[in-house]
Amino acid sequence: MAQDNSVVKPTEAELTLLNVLWKMGPATVRQVHDVVSITQKTGYTTVLKILQIMHEKSLVIRDESNRAHVYATANSQTQTQSSLIKDLISKAFGGSTSKLVMRAIDDSTSAQEISDIRQLLNSLEK
Amino acid sequence: MAQDNSVVKPTEAELTLLNVLWKMGPATVRQVHDVVSITQKTGYTTVLKILQIMHEKSLVIRDESNRAHVYATANSQTQTQSSLIKDLISKAFGGSTSKLVMRAIDDSTSAQEISDIRQLLNSLEK
């Protein structure tokens, strides 16, 4: 049966907000905006609108029991990351995971990162 | 000095055409369209227009010496793949290459792919 492939691919702005929600956990529009504002000049109503759209798309769920609605991610960060990477592998790497890994690692990749990747490979069953 | 970071990120439709050009080498609009038509119902003038836009963006170069212009990719597939993956690593993986590799490999990854990745790691200097 495999995993549910119906995970919608978030847009760039949506991904920015999802990252905040994954990090903070459930949060109000104001809380999300406060965090986003640190690095971007995005207006409050823009964040609100995007969260509303994400709600329509079921990218987030929201708790409306309080005046300030509380938003939470609908899918895990892991699911979403998998979905995004599978998309990229199919569209830019001809479906080859090894080619993607090959490109992902370069001179700027730290020794620590490479060590982590080696450990990951060692831990695989196959 | 590192590599030129000004490589423009192609859109989805653009990437489709780039894939054709990387595979075929320099080609006319008709040749590109013939290939694209096999898998998609895209019109000839649509392919033409996208190639023209890509030319404006310097994603492709073109030879206008013949009536049918000949288009070729401006950047290598390797450069573009690197650019796309760096973008994804920064936007969806908090800048961690190892996390991306972790997500890229899953149950559906073939033994051959994993073997290829192991070899790649072994060949690294660090």
Add this chain to the structure above:
DNA sequence: GACAAAATACGATTACATTCGTATCTTGTC
């Protein structure tokens, strides 16, 4: 219960991606 603060809802605008119809141009052939 009126007011102010702070929230959501709504709608319009802007930007960009994608598509394709139609106009125009180029060139080989007769």
Add this chain to the structure above:
DNA sequence: GACAAGATACGAATGTAATCGTATTTTGTC
């Protein structure tokens, strides 16, 4: 040199993403 085939150029329509101003709603406080 006229014509037809086949090419490019152009512009409009459509769809989606992103942004934000303004209207409306909610609620605590006096």
